[in-house]
Ligand SMILES: O=C(O)C1=C[C@@H](OP(=O)(O)O)[C@@H](O)[C@H](O)C1
């Protein structure tokens with residue numbers, strides 16, 4: 001993103017013995033929810049271990065600037081999806097006049113489903129360029145009588161999380177009926193768990209696809225954010241690809257019972273040869289047994305798809321993937337980005353059934369080393385390909401893209417390989 005284009009690539013070489021203790025970034029998803037709920041209590045919660053991720057720092061900055069309200073101020077969320085969706089709902093329901101915008105890519109990521117829902121609840125919102133996409137202008141809020149909405153569950157769960165978090169402030173609460181398939185459900189469950197922790201009354205019936213939120217304000221409370229399981233996934237890949245059979249990586253601040261659906265990496269990586277043992281301080285990764293093939297549905301954990309695709313490709317484990325449709329509307333079209341970049345490390349991602357079933361496998365041909373991986377303004381492209389260094393030298397373009405979710409990623413990576421920015 002922007003400044004990242006000016007930075008030199010990261011060249012990764014010399015993997016050594018893998019004995020590392022990784023502090024990890026804390027979860028930007030949990031942080032951004034806690035920040036919205038805190039704002040709705042009048043900033044009276046004591047939040048600790050907030051993420052250093054740019055997405056969270058942007059949320060903090062934009063929430064702080066909210067009270068200088070002389071005419072529509074511009075809130076530029078950069079490339080942060082949750083920040084865009086959660087703040088749009090928060091500023092709308094609190095009646096703020098704001099222009100919501102972001103990077104050119106953010107202005108290609110759809111938001112119409114959320115805007116339609118907020119309009120039904122009483123928000124006055126206008127599109128400043130293209131219908132259904134940022135930039136938007138929020139012009140105020142007059143609560144409507146609506147307290148029941150139908151909303152698609154198969155585009156982005158962030159719209160639903162955004163609506164749920166503001167629902168306790170609506171005069172009649174809110175009942176959401178989810179239509180179609182439901183993607184990223186653990187992220188909605190995380191939202192609901194955090195809301196309940198802060199005193200909200202929420203009933204979810206996943207069979208009936210209905211979530212009911214009562215009109216009951218949040219109670220301010222202290223809250224400590226857990227480390228980020230999505231960020232942890234890259235260390236699982238390092239452990240899986242390490243040639244050192246005595247490899248041991250301690251990931252700090254993770255819990256076995258997590259609000260984060262990306263803790264599914266524990267089960268996925270068991271097939272790719274990584275054992276997890278929970279300790280007092282987090283989780284210890286050691287080498288285990290590798291399966292020949294792996295089939296996984298990423299509907300609940302789309303952010304793990306790139307990590308697992310690259311890891312399986314390098315290990316030569318045949319990977320069948322479903323549930324990766326939403327990858328096309330994230331920081332970049334992640335399916336296209338993986339297809340282009342996996343080729344460079346001698347593998348391919350093939351679409352077996354349009355927009356539904358995919359396979360990753362190694363190619364019989366040699367590839368040139370080191371490959372230079374393009375990152376497409378996507379932090380997860382950089383971090384998913386970095387563990388390849390455990391098998392061969394690799395160069396990652398625009399390495400500062402990692403700042404979006406895990407700014408200390410390269411410092412942590414320096415514990416297991418040589419990282420040079422030249
Ligand atoms: O709510 C959240 O914190 C997130 C939800 C997911 O998005 P979608 O619901 O759009 O899949 C995920 O990809 C994103 O990184 C974070």
Ligand SMILES: C=C(OP(=O)(O)O)C(=O)O
Pocket residue numbers: 079080081082083303330331380405
């Ligand atoms: C998709 C992501 O984030 P967001 O949608 O919040 O930009 C991500 O972090 O992988």
